[in-house]
Amino acid sequence: MMLSENQSKELLCQYGVSIPEGRLAHTPDEAERLCKEIDARKYVVKAQITAGGRGLAGGIKFAATPSAVANEARALLNSTLVTDQTAASGEKVRSVYVEAAVDIANSYYIAISFDPGSGRPMLLASASGGVEFEQLARMDESTVKSHILDDTPEARDALTAFLKDVGIEGPEALDTIENARKAFCDNDLTLVEINPFVRTRDGKWMAVDAKLALDRNASFRRPEFDSMITDPGTSSDETEAQKYNINLVQLTGNIGVVTNGAGLGLATNDMITDAGGKPANFMDIRTTARSFDIARGVEMLLTDAQVQVLLLNIHGGGMTAADTVAEGVNFAYSRAKRKLPVVAHIAGHNAEWGTNILRDRKVPVETFDTMSGAINRVVEIAKTGRAR
Template sequence: MLLSEYKSKELLAQYGVAVPEGRIASSAEEAEAACARIDTRKFVVKAQIAAGGRGLAGGVKFAATPSSVREEAARMLGTTLVTEQTGPAGEVVNAVYVEAALDLKGQYFIAFALDPDSGFPMLLASSEGGVAFEQRARMDADTVSTLVLTPDADLTAFLGPLGIASEVAEQMIRAACDAFTENEMTLLEINPFAETRDGAWIAIDAKIALDANAGFRHPEFASIAAEQKLSQPEEEAQKSNINFVPLAGDVGVVVNGAGLGLATNDMLVDAGGTPANFMDIRTTATSFDIARGVEILLGQPGVKAILVNVHGGGMTACDTVAEGIAFAYSRAKGAKLPVIARLAGQNAAWGLNILRDRKVPVEVFDEMRGAVARVVDLAGEAR
């Protein structure tokens, strides 16, 4: 669950992280009126979407006067902003954030994520923050330094070589870490975390991702969750106990487990394929739920083939997944897409028999490399 910039800043400010003065606006007139409540000589107008990369895509504009703010807001509102993080469909700009523009001396990148090995927060930092940070980081991995924040971690020694030799800045970074842990975030990014010409430290931009699975412990975020609109396929999948994210590829994937789903997509990309989705069949999903997830894939016009990678165990057995696939194919009205299946674990043999007996157009593989290579070939032949 992603928070927009202004909501991210509101949350950080509650923990003592300094942010520029700003106001949210949903119309050009509101944007102009907001200027009267911001003590500054120059403004910046920012499109509010749940994705980064806005500056390079025209979603961040400076304005010298309230009338210029109105004009920039009018240009942004209602348009679709396409950035590297939105995908080709982009996101519609329904609101803008009018903020005081500051004179910056230095720009840094600060982010927090969970260290998968220790479970402690991990700080990622760079002395080269700003609009072009992501491009620099892709070109040079050494741009970013990391520190796992165990109880004995020396934050001061870590920040010094990066140029953040300030007690105030360090206190803000510790406060941001508190916000990260106490609100059960999966990501907190401040870019840039900046020093102004007069020596103040401030979070110029911020992006927060909350763990939706921890939402029951944070009722204060319920209204934010309700505001976030999922795409129709995502919403239907959620109702069917399936975590689903549509992507731009042509190989549909049916997978149980988030980690297995990510690994499957990585293997597809490494083999030259393009996944059409991420899927994680929850342990609570029934065969009818799984059928709905497969029907969503079959209904996507760009999908050319289906890759099934299931490891049965716990509450999700292979035959349950196979029953769902077979049911979806029995109701499919269009072309029956080829299925490449690798099933292992609980009731794997039974599941494969179900697919064959129900006349699903399936090819079976015992190991994933062969399955991935075959489905990539099939998708390529169907283009």
Template sequence: MYIPEYHAKEILAQYGVTIPDGGVARTVAEAEDRARALKAERFAVKAQILAGGRGAAGGVVMAPTPSAVGEAAGRLLGSRLVTAQTDAEGEVVERIYVEAAIETAHSLYLAFVIDPTGARPMLLGSARGGVEFEAEAQADPSILETLHLAHDGAIDEAALGGFLERLGVPEAARAAVHALIAATVRAALRNDALFVEINPLVITPAHDAVAVDAKMILDDNALFRHPEFETTAREAVRDDYERIARENDLNFVRLEGNIGVVVNGAGLGLATNDMIADAGGRPANFMDIRTTATSFQIARGVELLLSDPGIKVLLVNVHGGGMTVCDTVAEALNFAYSRSDRRVPVVFRAAGQNADWARSIMKDRRLPHENATSMRAAVTRAVAIASGKGA
């Protein structure tokens, strides 16, 4: 679950991360009032959207006076902000964040992530933080430094010292940056965050360390441990597809391809989408069926795919086990197709618990499908159908 900047900063501040003074506004009047309440000479007016890249897209405006803050708010609120990370329609700006501008001596990049190779927390950092960081890191990955942490988040002091030195943190600011990093790690682990980014992490002329911008991604599968995020979870949904999916225990992200993907398990879902791309195809979505989803809930996810006229084929790749068995997914397909006028062809690959029964359901219910014996065979066939070479 993506957390907007203002909420990410609230969480980080609770654990001791220093953030600029500021607040959220939904109207021009609120924005001006926020600015007048701040003891600042300059202000930053920031569109609150979930996608990144807003700075380069005009979503962050510096303003010298409260009235200028109001003018910027008037331009941003209600507009659609298109960034490198949104689709062509962009995201509607419903909130802005008004904060005191911070004087900068050094600008760094810092991120907390879970290393997928070892499921260990890890820090990423760069001496070149700011709006252009992503483009610069893409062009030159060597600007990024890494530091692996213990599984419980414990930080080796000597290793952290070397990390800060490689980032070029001045000696006088190292204690402040050290404290900010420790607080960020605590916030991430205690809130089940998969990703926390502070960009820029500003070192002021007074050697303070301030999180000027922040984003956070929480683990959807851990939200049952955090009822305090229930309202945020509802607000974090970007479109009706994702809202319906979330209501039906599905992790779902829309993409721009023509191969609908039905998969149980996040790892299997990512691997399936990677294989589709490697085979020259384009997945239309990422899907992870949660273990608590019923066949009726899974059917709602399939219906979302069938409602997309751009989808040419469904690739179903399920591994039965635990709470989700293969026949549950097969029954879901039957429910969805019985309520849809579209007969999109299905490439069906099932393995594990009740796989044979699932294949019998697909055959007995006369669903428009063909079976595949392996992931590679399923992906190859789906890509062929989507590209018009299915005959």
């Protein structure tokens, strides 16, 4: 789960990463009043959304006076920003972050994620930071360089050499990146992104913008982050689904998708798109979900007015057997007012039992032995509106 800028900076600051002085505001008057607490000659007003690309979408404004800050906050609050990283509907701005403008000498990009090969933290860095970074990175992959981070004395020398090649030098910059690595490891993060990472005119290194991602699968170890699940970038249904051991992302199509597994969910959505359909969601039923949890996730799809048909693509295995998912679907349909047609492909542990549950309990289901068969049929129903 992505954290907003103010949340990300608050966590990084606790680990010694320098940030510009700033305050979070929810109204124009509050934004103007908080300027008095910030030691600055000029201010930046930033829309607080979780998606990236807000600068290019008009979500970052400069203001010379507290009254100008209020005007910019008034324009941003309750507006909707549409960026390359939001859905077509965009993301609503519910708060703004007011901070001291920084006199930037050099701007860089750094991020810490996991190296898929070694499973160790990996530093990504570029000499080109700021709002244009993503466009530059798309055009030229060599813009970004990578380096595996280790917590050893030898690793610091290697990191120093790597950063020098990017253009980042000095013990303060090195300490900042080490602190960001510690925050990444200590808090079960999947991403630390600082863009821009800047050197100011007076030689200080600061995180002018930052984005962190929490690993929701490690949430049982991090109860202190529970309150952050109300983050403005997460819809109410997505937030609710998290409580029931379901990872849900709402999309813009009309085919409701029920799958158990992130990889299976992504592959299913890709196949729907390739077949000419449009998924209404991504769903990953966690292995810890019970049948009543699954029922809650299915109910969310049944009450979504844009969803016209459900695709159930389940592979029973591990801790989630096919009949557990089928029972969840049955529970949802037994109390639903809106009973949409279901197309199902069920394989793996207890697959036959799961299929029988759906048929015996009178769920309006068509079953297929192959994924492609189920997907072609669900796309047909979504386009024509006709089920058997």
